[in-house]
Amino acid sequence: MPxxxxxLHVYGGxxxxxxxxxxxLGGVRHQGRNGYLHVPSGLAFAAHQxxxxxxxxxxxxxxxxxxxxxLHSLLAEAQQLGAGLLNVVGGVPRLYRWADRLTLLLHHExxxxxx
Numbered sequence: 001m002p003x004x005x006x007x008l009h010v011y012g013g014x015x016x017x018x019x020x021x022x023x024x025l026g027g028v029r030h031q032g033r034n035g036y037l038h039v040p041s042g043l044a045f046a047a048h049q050x051x052x053x054x055x056x057x058x059x060x061x062x063x064x065x066x067x068x069x070x071l072h073s074l075l076a077e078a079q080q081l082g083a084g085l086l087n088v089v090g091g092v093p094r095l096y097r098w099a100d101r102l103t104l105l106l107h108h109e110x111x112x113x114x115x
Contacts, residue, residue, distance in 0.1 A: 012051030021105045025098070035060070041098040042079025047106060057106055059099055 008014070015034035022028035027040045035046045044060030060080075083093035 011048065013049045016047040016049055016055065018045075018047055018106070021102070021109050024105050025102055037076055038098055038102070039076070041095045042076035042083070043095050043098045043102065044076060044080075045099075045102060055106075055110060057103060 018036055019030075022030075022036050025038060028036050028038050031037045031044065035044060037044050046058045046060075047055055048058060049055045079095060083095040087093055087096075
């Protein structure tokens, strides 16, 4: 994932608090200041809202979890590697299905705020 300070410097805005979306997704733990990790799938994610309002869902890949040697981080990296390998041979990794569900939940959450 991009370094948060870099993203804020380039695009302005702020990172969104995804606590409610994380609870709906289930199995999520907060990673650092702005990121989240879906422990069952290894999906690392954050959402950034630029100063002009556009929201970008940032999905992490290999080595995007905490990296501090915690068991959750090691398991996430193994799952991310497995997803990458499955994708190479034409499969649809479970991690991608969780990313799809996350996208739908975030879209729903943002549409509710607009009402």
